[in-house]
Amino acid sequence: MAKYANGHLPARDRFAHWRELLSGTHAPMTLSSERADDFLARQHVVALGEVTVWPAVFPPVTFRRTRELIRRSDPESYHLTLMLRGSGIADWRHRTLRTSPGTFHTSDSSRPVEIRSWAERGRIMMIGVEVPKAVLPLPRRLADRAVGLPVPDDQGVGALLSHTLRRLVRDLPEYRLADGPRLGEVVAGLTATVLGQVTDGESALPPHVHRETTALRVRAFVEQHLGDPDLSPALIAAAHHISTSYLHRVFRAEDVTVGTLIRQRRLRRARAELADPRWDGVPIQTIAARWCFTGAQFSRSFRTAYDMTPGEYRGLRGGDGPGV
Known part of the structure; x- marks a missing residue:
């Protein structure tokens, strides 16, 4: 630059x-x-x-x-x-x-x-x-x-x-x-x-431009609807007037499934809130629910992704909000 x-x-x-x-x-x-x-x-x-x-x-x-x-x-x-x-x-x-x-x-x-x-x-x-x-x-x-x-x-x-x-x-x-x-x-x-x-x-x-543009549009749609508990491959496909099978083919080239993409993006949103002092007074289970996780599911997914529990992550910066 x-x-x-x-x-x-x-x-x-x-x-x-x-x-x-x-x-x-x-x-x-x-x-x-x-x-x-x-x-x-x-x-x-x-x-x-x-x-x-x-x-x-x-x-x-x-x-x-x-x-x-x-x-x-x-x-x-x-x-x-x-x-x-x-x-x-x-x-x-x-x-x-x-x-x-x-x-x-x-x-x-x-x-x-x-x-x-x-x-x-x-x-x-x-x-x-x-x-x-x-x-x-x-x-x-x-x-x-x-x-x-x-x-x-x-x-x-x-x-x-x-x-x-x-x-x-x-x-x-x-x-x-x-x-x-x-x-x-x-x-x-x-x-x-x-x-x-x-x-x-x-x-x-060219077909590859269609696929890449579809992938970008889907990613943007996912970001906008992460808080919707009904967000799913079927809903995404319907919103973009494509078949669910074509949606999955598009994301095979992206090296991630649509379901994994949704889970990863929700976890990142939740992690950002756990790191934000403005959310210290909010229980972890409430943050989990905002991003469509149950408490136990959230703990398992968070530990798998980040090698620590949500409470341990929040504690890294000295936050004293309530744990799960």
């Missing part, structure tokens, strides 16, 4: 620095801004194999990618913007899209576009994604049709991609360098699935 900020530069040089940086991250473009005289901005560039993710914060700006710039240099990539703060209008001549928090917008480095942005609170906050066309697991004709179409980031695979990008940026220090290529494949697969859904071309995705 590389971090860039221009606050150390003289005010007169900051905008030019940002323009050069963005041209290297995405593609050469012309920029203009009413704040060009003192343009404070920062950006992280996260290389995930061939995919790049770049969270950034900057004042309102207008981006222009012209035919002349495309002829001069074209990295041949698709771009997604997840807008976290601010708004904008992207104009491809044949299509115009208003962007704001709640909607992804897509671009193609091979097409002219003008993007005008503004922000009531002074700065744009976004996460950009660059996926080379050569590695996107979706036929180019379908990906091209998706450029300029709105993609909600709060439902379906769009919500999953949004969650993945936000968590990736938040948890960057926890990842190893060796994790980069695999994470890049995940982001590219989710991007392809999102674009495929927008154009009704999801059936053109």
